Amino acid sequence: MTDVKIIETARLRLLPLTVDDARRIVDAAPAPGDRWAEGYPGDGDVRSARGFLNGVAERGDPGAYRPYEIRLLADGGTIGGIGFHGPPDTAGVVTVGYGLVPGARGQGYATEALRALIARAREAGATAVRGDADLDNVASQRVMEAAGMAYEGEDEKVRNYRLVFAA
Incomplete structure (x- = not known):
């Protein structure tokens, strides 16, 4: 894995998915020691993990442009996922997506994680991020x-x- 980093914020750790992690998410089979919150993985997490696995099979490792588990720093519990839908397009624009388990919503975690992911996209060379x-x-x-x-x-x-990054 090239250019892959754990991203930390004040309250969160964004852990880059590996192929093995993605397989466990698709299979809903946590590894010993995983602390998945109730509701994780959700449908979006499974779709993201499948997309990541397909992308790795087709194009190889995406470096920074992969899905990440959102874990709480306080207890290591996984409360959702965030990441890129794939590498940047020819203009350097990358698409982001995210989701949290219901019990973690409304506490600012999604915004905190998205700000960190946007910073990572910029650092990795993207020209802009988009989402819907x-x-x-x-x-x-x-x-x-x-x-x-x-x-x-x-x-x-x-x-x-x-969000377009200034040159």
Whole structure:
């Protein structure tokens, strides 16, 4: 794994997924010592892990542009996932996604994790990050706005957000 780092914030540790981690998430089979919160892995975590496994099989290791488990620093419990949907496109833009177990929502963890992931994208050479949220998912829209992403427009299903890094 090249250019892969654990990301720490004031309250969280974002742990980069390995192929073995992703397989355990897809199989919903925690390893001894894993402290998965109730509701983890969710459907989004499983989709992300599958996408990561497919991407590794097709393109090789994505370096920094992978999914990460969101763990609490206080007790090491996994409360969700965050990460990149794949490597940057030809313009250097990378798409992000995230999700928390219900018991961890409303405490600022998603915003804290997204800010750290955005910083990692910039450090790894991306030119911008984008994301979207369902029209009725106001909480996720607020997370992206609080992390510095700007509303770009919407279609019949989602609101789109983007943050372009200054050169």
